[in-house]
Amino acid sequence: MTTDPRKKSTTRALFTWAAAVASAAAFTVGASNLAQAQVKTLEAGKLTIGMNGDMPMTQLKDGTLSGTDGEIMTWVAGQIGLTPNVVQMDWAALIEATKQGKLDVMHGAMGWIEPRTKIMILSEPIYYFGTLLAQKDENNFTTFADMKGRKVGTVTGFTLVPELKAVEGIGEVKLYDTSDGVMQDLNAGRIDMAILDPPLVQYAIFQHPEWKLKQLPLTPEPDKYPIMSTKYNVIFGINKDEPELAEAMNGAIKQVWKDCLNVKAMAKYGLGDKAWFIPPEKNPRIGVDRDESYQAPNADHCF
Numbered sequence: 001m002t003t004d005p006r007k008k009s010t011t012r013a014l015f016t017w018a019a020a021v022a023s024a025a026a027f028t029v030g031a032s033n034l035a036q037a038q039v040k041t042l043e044a045g046k047l048t049i050g051m052n053g054d055m056p057m058t059q060l061k062d063g064t065l066s067g068t069d070g071e072i073m074t075w076v077a078g079q080i081g082l083t084p085n086v087v088q089m090d091w092a093a094l095i096e097a098t099k100q101g102k103l104d105v106m107h108g109a110m111g112w113i114e115p116r117t118k119i120m121i122l123s124e125p126i127y128y129f130g131t132l133l134a135q136k137d138e139n140n141f142t143t144f145a146d147m148k149g150r151k152v153g154t155v156t157g158f159t160l161v162p163e164l165k166a167v168e169g170i171g172e173v174k175l176y177d178t179s180d181g182v183m184q185d186l187n188a189g190r191i192d193m194a195i196l197d198p199p200l201v202q203y204a205i206f207q208h209p210e211w212k213l214k215q216l217p218l219t220p221e222p223d224k225y226p227i228m229s230t231k232y233n234v235i236f237g238i239n240k241d242e243p244e245l246a247e248a249m250n251g252a253i254k255q256v257w258k259d260c261l262n263v264k265a266m267a268k269y270g271l272g273d274k275a276w277f278i279p280p281e282k283n284p285r286i287g288v289d290r291d292e293s294y295q296a297p298n299a300d301h302c303f
Contacts, residue, residue, distance in 0.1 A: 039080060039242070049085065050087050069108055098119075109129075133146075134193060135186070135213065149169065153186060159227055174191055179197070
């Protein structure tokens with residue numbers, strides 16, 4: 001999976017996004033049944049939203065939640081008649097706060113994994129991504145074998161770390177406290193490749209073409225490395241005691257896909273490629289929190 005911010009579809013999507021957002025406010029005032037639902041939240045009339053502020057997914061700027069995931073979250077909140085109340089903390093704290101019922105919802109390139117279904121309600125997806133290898137333009141690393149004898153960087157606490165350390169022949173796994181630290185070392189040539197949230201890397205590439213970086217899909221080997229071979233559903237994690245909220249949010253997310261609002265939001269940050277909106281061939285949610293009849297949404301009609 002690769003992204004190309006210069007595609008014509010991205011330009012078209014970016015052009016129409018502002019109009020879609022502008023019309024959403026008027027639509028929210030009274031036209032949606034969801035907005036009248038009075039769903040239960042921690043604070044009446046407000047949606048307490050957790051984020052860690054990693055761009056391009058989430059940021060709080062001038063009091064407004066934005067970013068790829070943040071703009072979608074804001075739109076969804078409006079559709080169900082709630083005002084965003086944004087709380088920022090690190091990723092581990094977000095998980096714990098949602099688990100303990102101190103947040104209504106958390107978000108930010110949050111991948112669906114089965115253990116999370118036991119501690120929160122996981123929404124419908126807003127986009128998808130697999131594992132990508134960030135690297136210098138002159139390289140073409142795409143396999144686990146390419147890690148042999150090489151330095152690979154990622155962030156402490158990421159789910160993939162134990163599996164990455166077990167890759168046969170890998171030279172060194174370098175762990176960092178922040179994604180910024182990984183990107184700095186990749187740019188400086190102190191590591192050979194990096195595994196981070198793909199939207200974050202692509203946004204950095206989009207902003208800094210002079211770095212001459214790219215990211216390429218990692219060829220899956222699910223029998224050996226199931227975590228790094230997964231294509232993730234990117235979702236919102238909802239307080240497990242708020243099923244009515246989850247239902248209302250899922251209804252709004254369906255409209256996001258129908259109106260291509262996720263495609264338009266992603267395109268603003270250089271992430272307009274169709275690959276972000278193609279679900280995994282074998283969806284891991286089936287038999288866990290979705291039944292056999294479940295059809296994952298896609299954005300084929302948006303391109």
